[in-house]
Amino acid sequence: MFQTLIKGATIVDGTGAPAFQGDIGIQDGKLHVLEANSNAPAENIIDATGLYVTPGFIDAHAHGDSTYGHDYNYLSKISQGITTQVTGHCGQSLFPIHPDTMAMLQHEQKIQTNEFPEEMITFTNCENFMKFAETVKHPENIVFIVGHVALRNAVMGFDDRKPTEAEMEQMKSMLREAMEIGAAGFSTGLIYVPCSYAEEDEIVELCKVVAEYDGIYTTHMRNESTKVYEAIEEAISVAKKSGVRLQISHLKIATVEK
Ligand SMILES: [Zn+2]
Numbered sequence: 360m361f362q363t364l365i366k367g368a369t370i371v372d373g374t375g376a377p378a379f380q381g382d383i384g385i386q387d388g389k390l391h392v393l394e395a396n397s398n399a400p401a402e403n404i405i406d407a408t409g410l411y412v413t414p415g416f417i418d419a420h421a422h423g424d425s426t427y428g429h430d431y432n433y434l435s436k437i438s439q440g441i442t443t444q445v446t447g448h449c450g451q452s453l454f455p456i457h458p459d460t461m462a463m464l465q466h467e468q469k470i471q472t473n474e475f476p477e478e479m480i481t482f483t484n485c486e487n488f489m490k491f492a493e494t495v496k497h498p499e500n501i502v503f504i505v506g507h508v509a510l511r512n513a514v515m516g517f518d519d520r521k522p523t524e525a526e527m528e529q530m531k532s533m534l535r536e537a538m539e540i541g542a543a544g545f546s547t548g549l550i551y552v553p554c555s556y557a558e559e560d561e562i563v564e565l566c567k568v569v570a571e572y573d574g575i576y577t578t579h580m581r582n583e584s585t586k587v588y589e590a591i592e593e594a595i596s597v598a599k600k601s602g603v604r605l606q607i608s609h610l611k612i613a614t615v616e617k
Contacts, residue, residue, distance in 0.1 A: 361386050364401035367408035383412060415442025415499075420577075420608055422446060424453055424503060425471040428495045436499050447504030448608050449579035450548030453479055454488035454505070455533050457513040464512045467551065483513075485537035504577065505537045507547040507554045507565070519556045527564060534568045544575035546608070549590070555581065559593055566601035576603040583613045 361384035370392065371378045384391040384399050393399055418436060424446035426432040436444055446452075451468055458480055465475055482488045485505065492503070514529050515522055522530065534545060547562055548554045566576050576598065580590035591607065598605035 361391070361399055361401040363403045363405065364397075364399055365405045365407050365412055366397070367395070367406055368410060368412040371411055371413045373414040378411070413440065416440045417442075418444040419606075420445065420448050422448065422451060422471050423501065425451065425468060426474070427453070427492065427497075427501075428476060429474065433497045433499050441499065443500040443502065445502040445504065445543065447506050448546045448577050450506045450508035450546055450551055450554040452504065452506030452509045452546075454482035455484050455509060455513045455537070456480070456482045458483070460512050460516045463517055464509055467508060467512070484533065485540045485542055489540055502543045503541070504544045504546050504575070505534055505542050507545065507557065507562070508551055510534060510565075511553050511557065515553065517553045519553070521558065522561060527561070530565060531568050534565055535571075538569065538572040538574055542574070544577065545569045546577045546579075548579040549581035550579055550583070559597060562597050563600045566597055566603040570602040574603070575606055576601075577606045577608050579608045583611060587612055
């Protein structure tokens, strides 16, 4: 007797094998794949005739950390079958912050949300953010990436200049701390201020830290129109010079420059 039986499903098991017809029995959190039309006894029966059953999807490019804690955040994912979201892309994350420049970060992030958690003032490092994340009830898995917009703003505000040696070291140590705590990587949004003020060598230095932890570097590139090839070359160059794993986010050509 299973607790739940899903019957009549077309099963895509995630291994790359072709889809097949079958039933799925669920008992004590474990799934048992059964022959089709098993007629296995169960307390609850879900008729999935004409429907697919698959493992949860991974949304590899999400911004769900910016609305973390709001029901609509995870409902929009779960209702699409997404059970893991990877957040913090395009340079945008809610940590680390500096209390003096947090308002600037929030203003910049209004591209995504107008509602920030009250606790944000404490997100001076990844550890404090993770403590907050632990308190948020949510049904999906969430992966956090450190955004360069937040990192640079925490150390240099919105200054349009190169970091000093001390500022560079501070950014690297904050990034290292985040990787130690469990961040999955680092992202840039080189089209957004203050990220756009950074030159390639700054990104390379930061990505070297990420590479030490085998983290991922994701980038919303510096240009997605007439200079898109140069932007791709920059992304690849950063990966080669730092040894980091690279993902170019939403690779596309968009907007027309006048
Ligand atoms: Zn983006």
